[in-house]
Amino acid sequence: MDVQAAVAWKAGEPLSLETVQLDGPKAGEVMVEIKATGVCHTDAYTLSGDDPEGLFPAILGHEGAGVVVDVGDEVKSLKVGDRVIPLYTPECRQCKYCLSGKTNLCQAIRSTQGQGVMPDGTSRFSLNGEKIHHYMGTSTFANVTVLPEIAVAKIRDDAPLDKVCLIGCGVTTGVGAVINTAKVEPGSNVVVFGLGGIGLNVIQGARLVGANQIIGVDLNPAKRSLAETFGMTHFINPNDVDDVVAAIIDLTDGGADYSFECIGSVKVMRQALECCHKGWGESVIIGVAGAGQEISTRPFQLVTGRVWRGTAFGGAKGRRDVPKIVDWYMDGKIDIDSLVTNIIPINRINEAFDLMHAGEAIRTVVTF
C-alpha cells in the first residue's frame, strides 16, 4: 500500500515527505496506523550522522502512538482496532535477557533492528523499488508502519494518542530512570543535567518518589520555569558559576545522592559523576553521545564509592510497563500535556528539528 512518510535520504539534510510503498505484515508482525509521534533528540542525533548505526535512506521516529489496522499470521496478543505504542525496546519474554530479571534490554530482534530491517532481514518500506530502512524497529515518521508483535504495547482505548505518544520514549525514559534504574529513595537529593524532554521527566519521576532537593542544570535559562512546575527546587546555569561540580557539592552538603545526564555530552557526564556524594552517590547516563566519544574520570572517583551506570528506555519492560504509565497519566499522577510545546502536521516535520535545535521546544508532536 501507499503511505505518507518523512524520509531521511542523507545525513544532515532535512527530511523529505514522500509517498512510499509499505508491504503488509508477515507472520508475527502487525501493521499500525500512526496517529501522532514525538520528535526526540535521538532522532536528531541519527539524522546528524553521528550515530554509528545510522543508515540512509531511513524513516526515523520512535515516539509514536497509533491503532492496529492489520495483523499477520500467528499474532495472538493484538487485534485490529487496538490502541498501541511502538517499542524500540521490545519485550519477547523468552530470550536470556528477558528471562534474567536483571535488564529490560530484550535482544530477540536487536541485531536486525540495528540493521534497519524487520526480523526476517527485509524491509517493508520501499520507494520505486529502492529499499528504505526502518529505524529503531519503529519508524513512526510514517502514517502507517509495520512492527513485530513483541515491539508493541497495547494501551487503553480512552488514552489521547497525541499525548501518550511521548510514553514511547521521553516519559518512560525519564521517569523509569528514576524508578527502575536508580531506584531513588524518598528524601534523596537529585541533580538533573539537561532540562529537555528527558530531563523534565527525570524531574517529575524524582518528585513522584519524594526526592528532597531536585537541582536542574541547563545552559538555557528559558528551561527554568517549566522545570519548576515539574518539581525542580533549584536551578544552576553553568555559565553563572565558576565550577558547576563545586556549586552542586556546596548546595547539597557534600554531593548528589543521584545524578542524571540527559544531554549526551561526555564532558557533562564527567561532571554528573563527580558531583555525586562520596561513598554512595550514583550517576545515571541517559544521554547518547556520538561515535568516537568516550567518558573519563579518575578511577579514585569510583574507588571512593561513586557509582556510574546507564539506562535505556528507563529500564522499562515495554509491554508490561507502558500501559501502567498510560494509567498514571490518565489518573493525573504525571503531566504530559505541558511537555507538548508544539503540535504540527507531518508536512512541517522539519520545523520540529529546528525548534529543538533552537531550544524552543520540549516536545513537538507531529500528527498525521
Ligand code: NAD
Ligand atoms: P533536548 O534537546 O530536548 O534537551 C537537551 C537539554 O540539554 C536542552 O535543554 C539543552 O539546553 C541542554 N544542554 C545542552 N548542552 C548542555 C550543557 N553542556 N550543559 C547543560 N545543559 C545543556 O534532548 P532530549 O530529547 O531531552 O534528549 C536528551 C538526551 O537523551 C539525548 O542525548 C538523547 O539522545 C538521549 N536519550 C536517551 C534515551 C535512553 O534511553 N538512554 C532515551 C531518550 C533520549
Ligand code: AHE
Ligand atoms: N545507535 C546508537 C544507540 C543509541 C542508543 O543508545 N539508543 C538508546 C535509546 S535512545 C532513545 O531516544 C537505546 O535504547 N540503547 C540501547 C540499544 O540497544 O540501542 C549508537 O550510538 O550506537
Ligand code: ZN
Ligand atoms: Zn527517544
